[in-house]
Amino acid sequence: MTPDAEFGYELLVCRYAELSWHPSEGPRPALVARQLGTRERRWDTVVIEVDPAAFERRRAFGERTIDSDLLHVVRGAPPEWTWYRDALPDPGYPWRYVRQAVHRAAGRDLIEKRRDGNRIQIRRVRPYPDWVERIVAVENKPDLDRSAADRLAEQLGHDIETGLADEAWLATETTGERVEPALLRELPVEAGILATDFSAGVDADAVDVAWHPSDLAPGSGERRDAETETLRLEIAERAYGKGWRSFHDTMRPDCRHFELRREGRALVPYCAAKEKVPTARECSGSCKEFSPEPPQWRTKGWPIEGGPGKGLTALLERRRERERDRIAPAGDD
Numbered sequence: 210m211t212p213d214a215e216f217g218y219e220l221l222v223c224r225y226a227e228l229s230w231h232p233s234e235g236p237r238p239a240l241v242a243r244q245l246g247t248r249e250r251r252w253d254t255v256v257i258e259v260d261p262a263a264f265e266r267r268r269a270f271g272e273r274t275i276d277s278d279l280l281h282v283v284r285g286a287p288p289e290w291t292w293y294r295d296a297l298p299d300p301g302y303p304w305r306y307v308r309q310a311v312h313r314a315a316g317r318d319l320i321e322k323r324r325d326g327n328r329i330q331i332r333r334v335r336p337y338p339d340w341v342e343r344i345v346a347v348e349n350k351p352d353l354d355r356s357a358a359d360r361l362a363e364q365l366g367h368d369i370e371t372g373l374a375d376e377a378w379l380a381t382e383t384t385g386e387r388v389e390p391a392l393l394r395e396l397p398v399e400a401g402i403l404a405t406d407f408s409a410g411v412d413a414d415a416v417d418v419a420w421h422p423s424d425l426a427p428g429s430g431e432r433r434d435a436e437t438e439t440l441r442l443e444i445a446e447r448a449y450g451k452g453w454r455s456f457h458d459t460m461r462p463d464c465r466h467f468e469l470r471r472e473g474r475a476l477v478p479y480c481a482a483k484e485k486v487p488t489a490r491e492c493s494g495s496c497k498e499f500s501p502e503p504p505q506w507r508t509k510g511w512p513i514e515g516g517p518g519k520g521l522t523a524l525l526e527r528r529r530e531r532e533r534d535r536i537a538p539a540g541d542d
């Protein structure tokens with residue numbers, strides 16, 4: 210199976226995680242995103258388990274990702290007006306880049322800034338909360354074969370070494386059959402295994418825990434160094450801003466063949482011309498079968514402003530918002 214063909218499966222796993230996290234420990238508030246990680250390691254599905262009250266305080270900073278440069282400023286901004294070079298930790302790169310990030314952060318109302326002579330002072334608007342509890346990586350291998358198992362063992366070995374994730378799972382499609390025991394023996398014992406059967410759509414019953422995971426870095430709360438903590442926060446921030454429905458950013462919902470189809474409780478993209486779930490790579494600007502929405506779809510009678518493409522994009526964005534709302538504690542603040 211080519212990596213591209215795993216795309217549809219990945220979306221179903223993401224939706225499952227959103228509906229039913231945690232697979233063996235009972236409900237936990239969590240955000241789900243896909244295709245995130247570091248330069249060395251990209252995870253298929255990423256689940257960020259959050260502290261709901263702190264998550265609500267994070268939402269006060271807005272709906273967009275706070276990227277690594279901005280995080281440096283936002284986390285370090287003091288309660289009282291201070292010259293930014295006194296307030297922030299040494300960045301390890303030229304201060305002029307920090308100054309740019311200060312302007313960007315102030316432009317997004319993440320901090321306040323003012324000028325004192327020729328010095329720029331900053332002050333926080335509110336403290337940046339400690340909202341990330343655990344980070345869980347899920348690798349999606351609908352067809353688990355020997356080479357996929359070998360690759361996975363290597364990747365999970367890397368995860369254990371770096372301590373970036375707290376837990377790792379493999380999700381594999383079984384359609385009623387057991388996962389091949391010989392392949393399971395190839396995998397690191399620390400990784401949990403989700404046996405999925407999405408033939409009847411996505412819900413909690415579609416997934417069995419075939420193997421329970423263990424903590425990748427037990428007691429890691431104290432042991433992680435500041436650099437790893439920052440890296441984890443950067444991943445969590447990207448997950449927050451991106452979610453897993455952002456496929457509409459790179460795909461072509463403005464193509465007349467693009468549809469969203471229901472698979473149980475999940476909505477996945479569908480190409481009516483190719484009669485399948487298109488991969489993100491093929492459903493792009495270079496697709497030979499791309500055909501723009503006729504202009505009259507946009508103007509006459511279509512119930513959503515801007516035509517079906519814009520409507521689908523808005524729908525996916527609303528869903529992401531709804532999931533964020535669901536995490537917030539009831540009646541808080």
Ligand code: SF4
Binds near residue numbers: 492493498499
């Ligand atoms: S025809 Fe191409 S661009 Fe249009 S929905 Fe299908 S894959 Fe996407």
